[in-house]
Amino acid sequence: MNTRTRVTAIPALLAAGAFASLPGVLRGAAAQEATPEAGASLLSEFGFPEITITIENGEVTVPAEVQAGRVLIAYENIGDESSHPILMQPPAGVSADQMMADLGPEAMEPPEWFLDATFPGFVGETLPGETSYAVVDLLPGTHLVLDNAPFPFEVVPSDATPAAEQVPEADGVVRLFEMGFEFSEPLEPGRQVWEITNSGDLPHELLLIRSSAPVTPEQIIELFMSEDENATPVGGGPSLADIEPVGGLxxxxxxxxxxxxxDLEPGTYAAVCFVFDPETGMPHLMLGMVDTFTVGNGGTPAATPAG
Ligand SMILES: [Cu+2]
Known part of the structure; x- marks a missing residue:
């Protein structure tokens, strides 16, 4: 598949209004290698109840009802547009109707209650033809998957006997905070499970980007500011065409x-966060929530900041 796909680093909702000045950001590469079968998920080995959510060009199909608890989410992108979804439980007091109106395609900016929602975590950017996996804890209540529009579903109290929740064995550990990332070392290539904890006071996300050339955090910010796919940062470095999203949380x-x-091959990566700052409307990326790292010995070393 050679279709170049604009990667929606933030849902259209958040790209509107205060975000209109942000570029279309990442343009993803074509779909990656063959999608692994659902059973090939490493996370499926832990035996959590599994729910499948599909997206086809903005249309999300969610299960009617999900039982609360620790669940494995498989997110299948069967369309030809990349998806950067958010899973959220709106705050108490926001009715279903209000929620749908506030987050619909006509919404020009995030409603005031947006950052008061609960975000259990979800899959990261998922390219066409890919299936992404995440294990998250769901509490009872209305949830919604937000892509270009909200798709609600109910989480109901589990009728299973609550057992001590099993903790997936992780190969890598990432901590999110204001404003940055902390990765366990070393990060090895290959398919693996990452445990991600938010130790900050604000919601955060982990958008992973692979770069085919050495890159600095400053250059990543410059790239996301650029409208030109082939522009390269001052002092060199990759263009938007040289970077691609590779999942995250x-x-x-x-x-x-x-x-x-x-699933990481040896190389150079960046981690960025697009959660927005309510004061300025700026994504955390612009406030410094960007980091670069290498995976494996064969990785291209991260560039040193241009002096
Ligand atoms: Cu953040």
């Missing part, structure tokens, strides 16, 4: 932990 509330599955 969607919005995660303060104090929450979730697990995602990544």
């Amino acid at each position: 969607g919005w995660l509330s303060p104090g929450a932990t979730a697990w995602t599955e990544v």
Whole structure:
């Protein structure tokens, strides 16, 4: 598949209004290698109840009802547009009707209550043809998957006997905070499970980007500011065409932990967060929530900042 796909680093909702000046950001590469079968998920080995959510060009199909608890989410992108979804539980007091109106395609900016929602974590950016996986903890109540529009579903109290929740064994550990990331070392190539915890006071996310050239955090910010796919940052570095999203974890509330599955080849990566700052409307990326790292010994070393 050679279709170049504009990667929606933030849902259209958040790209509107205060975000209109942001570029279309990442343009993803074509779909990656063959999608692994659902059973090939490393996270499926832990035996959590599994729910499948599909997206086809903005249309999300969610289960009618999900039981509360720790669940494995498989997110299948069967369309030809990339998806950067958010999973959220709106705050108490926001009715279903209001929620749908406030987050619909006509909404020009996030409603005031948006950052008061609960974000259990979700899959990261998912390219066409890919299936992403995440293990998250769901509490009873109305939830919604937000892509270009909201798609609600109910989480109901579990009738299973609550057992001590099993913790997936993780190959990598990532901590999110204001404004940055902390990765366990070393990060090895290959398919693996990452445990991600938000130890900050704000929601955060982990959008992983692979770069085919050495890159600095400053250059990543410059790239996201650029409208020109072929522009390269001052002092060199990759263009937007040289970077591609490779998963991660969607919005995660303060104090929450979730697990995602990544498949990393040796190389250079960046981590960025697009959660917005309510004061300025700026994504955390612009406030410095960007980091670069390498995976494996064969990785291209991260560039040193241009002096
Ligand atoms: Cu953040």
